[in-house]
Amino acid sequence: MALANENYLKTPEIYCFDEIEKRVNAFKVLHPNAKVIRLGVGDVSRPLPNEVVQAMHKAVDEMSVLDSFRGYSPPQGYDFLIEKILKEYRSIGVFLDKDSIFVNDGAKSDIGNIGHVLGRDNIIAISDPVYPVYENATIMSGRAGVLTDDQKWSNVVYLRCTEDTGFVPELPTEKVDVIYLCNPNNPTGTVMKKPELKKWVDYAIEHQSIIVYDGAYQAYINEPDVPRSIYEIKGAKKVAIEIRSYSKTAGFTGLRCGYSVFPQELLVYTKYGEEVPLIKLWSRRNANYTNGVSYIVQRGAEAVYSRKGKAEVHELVDYYLTNASLLRNELLSIGFEVYGGTNSPYVWFKTAYNQSSWKFFQQLLYENHIVGTPGVVFGSLGEGYMRFTGFSSREDTLLAIERLRRGV
Amino acid sequence: MALANENYLKTPEIYCFDEIEKRVNAFKVLHPNAKVIRLGVGDVSRPLPNEVVQAMHKAVDEMSVLDSFRGYSPPQGYDFLIEKILKEYRSIGVFLDKDSIFVNDGAKSDIGNIGHVLGRDNIIAISDPVYPVYENATIMSGRAGVLTDDQKWSNVVYLRCTEDTGFVPELPTEKVDVIYLCNPNNPTGTVMKKPELKKWVDYAIEHQSIIVYDGAYQAYINEPDVPRSIYEIKGAKKVAIEIRSYSKTAGFTGLRCGYSVFPQELLVYTKYGEEVPLIKLWSRRNANYTNGVSYIVQRGAEAVYSRKGKAEVHELVDYYLTNASLLRNELLSIGFEVYGGTNSPYVWFKTAYNQSSWKFFQQLLYENHIVGTPGVVFGSLGEGYMRFTGFSSREDTLLAIERLRRGV
Structure with missing residues (x-):
């Protein structure tokens, strides 16, 4: 049955x-x-930006000709796109390995999928209010426990994100294993500055937790003291994956492209406390659960980085x-x-x-x-x-x- | 931690x-x-076929103009594509509801993802030899048990697919809950005809099992007595999802598009034996884990159905x-x-x-x-x-x- x-x-x-x-x-x-x-x-x-449109027309034409036709994409994405992503990170002083970038079909998928490579018994922290997918994915993965009378899930740690916390989530008072953070925040539209974000990185290092950092709105940051990437904070590579998307940046909601960063340094643990680089698990997931992102869309994303x-x-x-x-x-x-x-x-x-x-x-x-x-x-x-x-x-x-x- | x-x-x-x-x-x-x-x-x-190329150029142009720009796709895919899929099914005598079609980014994703909406304790049957993703996804989902000395997983039921079975999988002798079937078979290239496939549908009905029917190669079927869809077999809607792809058909390995069929009649069960339409679970997964498939690629797929x-x-x-x-x-x-x-x-x-x-x-x-x-x-x-x-x-x-x- x-x-x-x-x-x-x-x-x-x-x-x-x-x-x-x-x-x-x-x-x-x-x-x-x-x-x-x-x-x-x-x-x-x-x-869509004209540069993106032109790049995609060119890519469609390439796919129509024997000599330039492309089949399966490399599993993590094409180098032409990954190089541009790395360069943009370098421009804000963040240096990442090529292997740490996984091009995906938009932020939403990986926000949910990350749960699959993590152990069932992790305690998940999400802010309240929060983008509903964090909570739903937690429920679906069997980590939420039971619904209590106040409409909260018994095993989820909710981080107040209210007027008295300045509408950014407050640090958990208990020990949590996985923290979803969105900066700039959806739905409250507020941002954490470097000293605030540093507290989260320090918390995660201290507790061997990981941070799922949703940077879907990073392009909207105007102020110089607001970090565009969590990797601007010292030590963040040890504890954070970062998920970004071209959806709200370059108008890709209907095209589907984004990327996730899994630094080599980022560790999770077996139940006996052995260290496992999270990227090792994620690579296996990536090889077995996807065949990559459309070549045409990856060329469109590449065009976002031209002058x-x-x-x-x-x-x-x-x-x-x-x-x-x-x-x-x-x-x-x-x-x-x-x-x-x-x-x-x-x-x-x-x-x-x-x-x-x-x-x-x-x-x-x-x-x-x-x-x-x-x-x-x-x-x-x-x-x-x-x-x-x-x-x-x-x-x-x-x-x-x-x-x-x-x-x- | x-x-x-x-x-x-x-x-x-x-x-x-x-x-x-x-x-x-x-x-x-x-x-x-x-x-x-x-x-x-x-x-x-x-x-790529010229019709697909032209349709994608047109779609790229639409996305470049305010009045025809499209953001998020409907979660299950655009009607223009779903209608064509339904029509093709009707041409072989299979009548499906519009709501049962889920356009996806290729067969591989859903072959793995289906495991997430199913209970952990299901016994999985896969043929041997088999497309490796069926086995890997079973291992990753925690349903495989332990690896035995003969390199088999203790909780997986392997269906012989060898010379003596005519290189199609043999029916399990024990009770299994989820069966992966690929017809035409990858890797053996063989096919099951209607009477053979009927045995599987009957088995699944009898045991309240479900069949994950991988039809990625259905376009290669020449002979009239080989079913192109499992739904050509009476009763199959109660027990089978069908996964198809444009990859091997229209050359979409680099474009990424396919679809899965979840008939309303297909039931799974709670541990107390209550019936749950599988589509109910899948719809929730779909709403929370994806934002659909690129509009441009869906227009390309639609063009596959023109004369x-x-x-x-x-x-x-x-x-x-x-x-x-x-x-x-x-x-x-x-x-x-x-x-x-x-x-x-x-x-x-x-x-x-x-x-x-x-x-x-x-x-x-x-x-x-x-x-x-x-x-x-x-x-x-x-x-x-x-x-x-x-x-x-x-x-x-x-x-x-x-x-x-x-x-x-």
């Missing part, structure tokens, strides 16, 4: 962003002519950041309590009149025809908050601002 | 195909001018099949015992003078400058055999034949 992995039954039946879609669709049935402005899901809206490509990406990021900043300023001037939106495309703010997140979501949708993401979908400590994104068009962002000004 | 998943340490450090690469590279260092002909790894060599696209794919498959057939006939005429190569791109044959697979591999490499895949990398019962593929160019295939004729 084929048995189910019953841990999968413990996760919400409907993925939170699909629940939002459902409610928006219900609204649209009632109000077919309303222009709904989407400041909810973090999906980009601007077309013109960089300028185009900078312009894209600036566009979304300006949107976020416009939203932030408007919300502030109306009188909301607002966080994020400066080193991040996300603006995090308290709901009006202390309403619940979902109630405020409904109000925004039905009164202002604006879709936000209710803070509570990111965790119970997100209750009473709302997330807006800067990923819409400028026109829609300005229209949303006008509607907010008319009254929330 | 971050713990390793120690099951990963049980798999071979070097993925078998990488071991072949290593030996070929060693040969090349010694013989830099030798023209090595590769009949080893199953990677395609012909350029011209079909003709081009037919031509490609025919090209590789002709290679396989030429190799098959030559080996037969030299006096080898040969299997496969008619409904499959793979030719499976006994080594000369009962040599071990690796010894014969070395001989072929050093004497004939031909790379094959030693049968033993597919399992101990593959010892004494060799696999050739038809995926090389016609010129190289003919050159290999000439060399074989001159003496093995």
Whole structure:
């Protein structure tokens, strides 16, 4: 009798962003002519950079000719892309081995897959609120324990990420083995500076823990004292993998490309305490579970690093950041309590009149025809908050601002 | 202390195909001018069909313009592709729900990932010899038990797939929960006809097992009484998922696209025997572990179903099949015992003078400058055999034949 992995039954039946879609669709049935402005899901809206487009056309042409056709990609990705990634790291003073880079189909996959190469008994720490995939992957992997009355999982250590912690997660008071960190933070839009991040690296070194560092939004960092990579912190190579993506940077949400860094120095342990380089396990996973990323998309990603490509990406990021900043300023001037939106495309703010997140979501949708993401979908400590994104068009962002000004 | 998943340490450090690469590279260092002909790894060599190329150019252009830019793909894939997949199934009398199709980045990923949604205690059956990923994924998921003296895993049920079984796997005599089946078979190149496949479906229905049906080579089936889909067998929707890929069909090894079918009727069970539709678990995995497949590649896959696209794919498959057939006939005429190569791109044959697979591999490499895949990398019962593929160019295939004729 084929048995189910019953841990999968413990996760919400409907993925939170699909629940939002459902409610928006219900609204649209009632109000077919309303222009709904989407400041909810973090999906980009601007077309691809021209350099990326040209590189992909060239790659498609190569694939059409016998002499330049390419079959399977090297398992960790093409050297032409990996060299560019290493060079960008070098430009911020981070020196990585070529073998430590694993090109993937975007950050989300590896955020979940990392759990497969780790022992079942690890204690996982995630912040609250948090990107839901960290928690769902923890539940699915059987590490969450049981759901308690306050909607928390008994074996998960939740790191408060609230007003009193400055909306960055607080260090655990107990011993944890694996820590998910997202910097700039999704959903709160806040950032940890070097001294703050150093505390995490030191904690991980002391406790032989590892940090899964989600750097999907690093391109949005403006301020010089905010680290763009966790490897800017001394000792981080011993304890952190770093996951990055071209999705929010170069508009690759529909193309699918990113990469993960597994430094050779990063150790995990057998139950007898023997050291194992994590990259050894990850390489085996990589060889058996994937056949790499599309050649065409890897060529597109390479183009991001050309002089013109960089300028185009900078312009894209600036566009979304300006949107976020416009939203932030408007919300502030109306009188909301607002966080994020400066080193991040996300603006995090308290709901009006202390309403619940979902109630405020409904109000925004039905009164202002604006879709936000209710803070509570990111965790119970997100209750009473709302997330807006800067990923819409400028026109829609300005229209949303006008509607907010008319009254929330 | 971050713990390793120690099951990963049980798999071979070097993925078998990488071991072949290593030996070929060693040969090349010694013989830099030798023209090595590769009949080893199953990677395609012909350029992409023109229809696919044109469709991808168009898709790249769409992504460069605001009005036609696309962000995240729908989680299971775009309707334009899923509709074509369903239509092709209908043409062989198989009627599937739209919701049952999950577009993925190639067959390999889901062959491994399926293990994550299944309970740890399932008994897995794999044939011997077999595509190594089935066994490695079983080891990594902690279901293999311990390695015995005869290099078998104690909890895995191995299904003989040898001369006396006609090189198709034999039914298990004990009760197993999950069965990996590949038809046409990789590596033996043989096929199961409908009555044979029916036995497996009946077995699975009787034992409430599930079949992971790897149909990566279905396009190579010539004979009308060989099923192209397991769903041609009555009752199969209750017990089988089917995994297919555009890799060997339309030359997508470097593009990455395939799909898996999870029929609504397919049930797995909780430990208390409650029924759970497997698709329910898989949908949750899909929502949390991936963000779908590149839009450009999905448009490329759609083009495979156009009238011209079909003709081009037919031509490609025919090209590789002709290679396989030429190799098959030559080996037969030299006096080898040969299997496969008619409904499959793979030719499976006994080594000369009962040599071990690796010894014969070395001989072929050093004497004939031909790379094959030693049968033993597919399992101990593959010892004494060799696999050739038809995926090389016609010129190289003919050159290999000439060399074989001159003496093995």
